[in-house]
Amino acid sequence: MKQLFIKYLVTVSYFLEGSTRYKRIKGFFNNLLNNDDYPYKKYFDLFMVFIILSSVIILVVDVREHVAVWLERYDFYVVTYIFIIEYLLRLWVHDDMHKVIIAQYEESQFFEKPFSLKRAFGEIFENKWAYVSSLPAIIDLVAILPSYREIRILRVFVLFRAFKMLRYSKSLVQFFEILRNKKIELYALFLLLSFFTLIASMMIYVFEGAGQNPNINSLFDAIYWAVVTVTTVGYGDITPVTHEGRFVSMLVIITGVGAMTFLTSIIVSAFGEKLPEIKRTRVLNQVAKTRDLNLVCGYGKIGQILSAKLREQGEKLLVIENDPDKVTKAELDGFQVLEADATKSETLLKLKIDTNVKSVIAVTHDDIINVFITINARSLCKEVEIIARCSERSVATKLKLAGATHLIMPEEIAGLLGAVYIGQPVAFDALQAILTRKKSARIDEVEVKIGSFLDGAKVADFDFSSNRLVLLAILKPIGREGRRVNHYVLFNPPEETDLHAGDILVVMGYTVSIADFKGRMEQSVRYQQREA
Amino acid sequence: MFDISKEKREIILFGYGKLGHRVYEMLSTYFSKITVVEQSDTLIDDAKAHGIARSFSVDYKHDQELIDLGLENKILFCAMDEMALNIFLVLSLKSMTRNSTIISFSTSAENTRKLKFIGADKVIDIYEASANRIVDIITRPAVTRVLDEIIFVDNGISLEEIEIPPNSFLEDKHLSEVDFKAFGLILVGITDREMGDDFIFVSRGIDHKFDEGDILVLLGESQDLDRFYKKLHEGVVHG
Numbered sequence: 127m128k129q130l131f132i133k134y135l136v137t138v139s140y141f142l143e144g145s146t147r148y149k150r151i152k153g154f155f156n157n158l159l160n161n162d163d164y165p166y167k168k169y170f171d172l173f174m175v176f177i178i179l180s181s182v183i184i185l186v187v188d189v190r191e192h193v194a195v196w197l198e199r200y201d202f203y204v205v206t207y208i209f210i211i212e213y214l215l216r217l218w219v220h221d222d223m224h225k226v227i228i229a230q231y232e233e234s235q236f237f238e239k240p241f242s243l244k245r246a247f248g249e250i251f252e253n254k255w256a257y258v259s260s261l262p263a264i265i266d267l268v269a270i271l272p273s274y275r276e277i278r279i280l281r282v283f284v285l286f287r288a289f290k291m292l293r294y295s296k297s298l299v300q301f302f303e304i305l306r307n308k309k310i311e312l313y314a315l316f317l318l319l320s321f322f323t324l325i326a327s328m329m330i331y332v333f334e335g336a337g338q339n340p341n342i343n344s345l346f347d348a349i350y351w352a353v354v355t356v357t358t359v360g361y362g363d364i365t366p367v368t369h370e371g372r373f374v375s376m377l378v379i380i381t382g383v384g385a386m387t388f389l390t391s392i393i394v395s396a397f398g399e400k401l402p403e404i405k406r407t408r409v410l411n412q413v414a415k416t417r418d419l420n421l422v423c424g425y426g427k428i429g430q431i432l433s434a435k436l437r438e439q440g441e442k443l444l445v446i447e448n449d450p451d452k453v454t455k456a457e458l459d460g461f462q463v464l465e466a467d468a469t470k471s472e473t474l475l476k477l478k479i480d481t482n483v484k485s486v487i488a489v490t491h492d493d494i495i496n497v498f499i500t501i502n503a504r505s506l507c508k509e510v511e512i513i514a515r516c517s518e519r520s521v522a523t524k525l526k527l528a529g530a531t532h533l534i535m536p537e538e539i540a541g542l543l544g545a546v547y548i549g550q551p552v553a554f555d556a557l558q559a560i561l562t563r564k565k566s567a568r569i570d571e572v573e574v575k576i577g578s579f580l581d582g583a584k585v586a587d588f589d590f591s592s593n594r595l596v597l598l599a600i601l602k603p604i605g606r607e608g609r610r611v612n613h614y615v616l617f618n619p620p621e622e623t624d625l626h627a628g629d630i631l632v633v634m635g636y637t638v639s640i641a642d643f644k645g646r647m648e649q650s651v652r653y654q655q656r657e658a
Numbered sequence: 659m660f661d662i663s664k665e666k667r668e669i670i671l672f673g674y675g676k677l678g679h680r681v682y683e684m685l686s687t688y689f690s691k692i693t694v695v696e697q698s699d700t701l702i703d704d705a706k707a708h709g710i711a712r713s714f715s716v717d718y719k720h721d722q723e724l725i726d727l728g729l730e731n732k733i734l735f736c737a738m739d740e741m742a743l744n745i746f747l748v749l750s751l752k753s754m755t756r757n758s759t760i761i762s763f764s765t766s767a768e769n770t771r772k773l774k775f776i777g778a779d780k781v782i783d784i785y786e787a788s789a790n791r792i793v794d795i796i797t798r799p800a801v802t803r804v805l806d807e808i809i810f811v812d813n814g815i816s817l818e819e820i821e822i823p824p825n826s827f828l829e830d831k832h833l834s835e836v837d838f839k840a841f842g843l844i845l846v847g848i849t850d851r852e853m854g855d856d857f858i859f860v861s862r863g864i865d866h867k868f869d870e871g872d873i874l875v876l877l878g879e880s881q882d883l884d885r886f887y888k889k890l891h892e893g894v895v896h897g
Contacts, residue, residue, distance in 0.1 A: 420796060427765065427766065427785040428785045428788050428789050428792075431785055431786050431789035432788075432789040432792050432793065435789055435790065435793045436793055436796065436797075439793060439796075439797045441796060441797060484796070485795075485796055487792055487796075489788075489792070511795075511796075513792050513795055513796075515788065517676065532792075532795050534788050534791060534792055535680075536784045536785060536787070536788040537676065537677050537680035537681065537784065538680055538684060539784070539787045539788055539791060540677070540680075540681065540737075540763055540782050540784040540787055541680050541681035541682075541683065541684030541685060542684050542809065543782050543787055544681060544684070544685065544735060544737075544761055544763075544782060545684050545685050545687075545688045545689070546809065547761065547780055547782075548667070548669065548685075548688075548689065548733050548759075548761070549688055549689075550817070550818065550819045550875075553817045553818065553819045553846075553875045555857060556817075556846055556847050556857055556859070556875050557805075557809075557817065567847075567859040569798075569801045569804070569805070570798065570801065571798055571799075571800035571801050596844055596845075596846070596860055598804055598844060598877065599804045599807075601800050601803065601804070613800070613803065615803060615804060615807050617804075617807070617815055617877075617878075617879070618839070618842060618843070618844050618877070618878060621839075630800040632800050632801055632804045634846065634859070635859075636859070
């Protein structure tokens, strides 16, 4: 019989291990309950908060007035059962029972020992107990209890339903995390205060407990008085009447004020110490769902101008800087800043470089750090665009090797601009105007959309000049490398050049003309779709 | 560089430090007559070691030493590593010359403003230029690619300005009558002497009438530009 049971157990375990469906279902619940990055967890959390609030309100209203029967039923059946189901689900996803059985079974096969049910279940129980005995699980369990109306004292546990909300609120959890760091100080203060309160309550009891004070009739009254006084609350329902008692009061008050100040300072300093980390978490949360993010690594001279210009262009950006002064400056300038080291892979991984990052721009003043950032980024993601700044020529080759897509050499750019200016001041000014877009003429790029009026047409089919545009070049795609598409440039394309979807037209013209051209492109696509 | 007179202009480069050295490298690929001036003797030794014969050590505080360099009708390039020196230098040079073009580098918007205020003809903000380039790479990659091909890559395609000589075939013709595409060229814009020195982009749609002295900014391959330049000067009556 036992052998049959073991055989059955092992077969089921192997079946579960091999079943992708089981794993998928379990994975789904695990994500829903425990994975903060899972998009639907948010809705689940909101739902639970709603359930908790409604049940707490029902229970509180029920204290003095009777709520409608359906509400009571809702509270008893719906809420309680949801809580129970949630509790059981959490217990279920906490670990895999079948894995323990398989491990035990394989071990017994290997050593040719009999399979011990006791050991297997012992280990399973141990794993599950680790969950059951954790604080959140206890709160969950206790929160189920108030539904049992027959015992009134259980209603106190309504409070635990409120505690349960902690689970669904990140910032509240964070608050306790912060206080936990000051455990030792808080513990010391608590010990000191308890000791002092005990002494004070005994003293007042000795001086006034024997009938001198009509309000102090027991040691409990004395302790109550001491606590109320030492916390500087001072209700005044019990006041000392003897000189000795008043003397004790004075000591308690002075100590109490000191202790409360100390407590405040502990909490404040805990937050002060954790502030950078809190900020970091907040920034990470904010950008977690941002796509096409540009990471500006380094908020030096270039970083500052660059960030401002990118914002002007409506690009999404995040400044990464590890100098606290520059972090503050960037914050004052109104940018999202992450105080972190961009040469650490952890930083870039947290920002989900694979999916969310469009470009990494390494513009610190130190060439070597820029090389490090480039290596770091490229090693984590093959496709991301990396723009790196460097001053030395020798570093340039290294940056290329490390995988930078574009190099920025400020001195070279400046020298080139100088040379162009000396050679051709008019062309230079034209170029400057186009580049900086100070005047309204500019160069822009327009992609030929699938099904648009230019898809499959020839250059001659569209009269650029009467539309006040100059077609400078066409970029034709030649193969792709992951997300990046490579192009070759066709300058001043002849009239008979074929146009296809995916080609990029580089046109020069005034803002209005370009906007008009782009609009026409969009419209023709929509028109085509409607026809289809 | 089709205008010979421009290539003849001499350049005096002030500074041979980190920045000046790189600027010299860039300039020397386009221009031959470059004089390097530095305050520091060691940097001048560097320059001499790099084979720059025309390099002098000058104390900027001594006006006479600067004047002795012969500043008139030259392009004066201020590329000292220290911004304060650049500002001081521009100020000195401005007070000494009339017909020179003073170009200076700047490292911040504030310095740019100061340099312009004291009379530099052109101020190039190193960091802003770099930032602009990064922004272009991110926001308009295709445009950047095309401009790179024009400016940075040596593939024969360039942006050139050509002045219309007297009695050329363009004389009294309108923009719409001339097919630049037949020359393989793109006309980007024109500076008209008659209308003041304003730059007119072709795409503005004005049917401009060409005159002698107009400067055409053309984009195209070197040989096409060459051909066009020769055609422009064909039948020009000298004298």
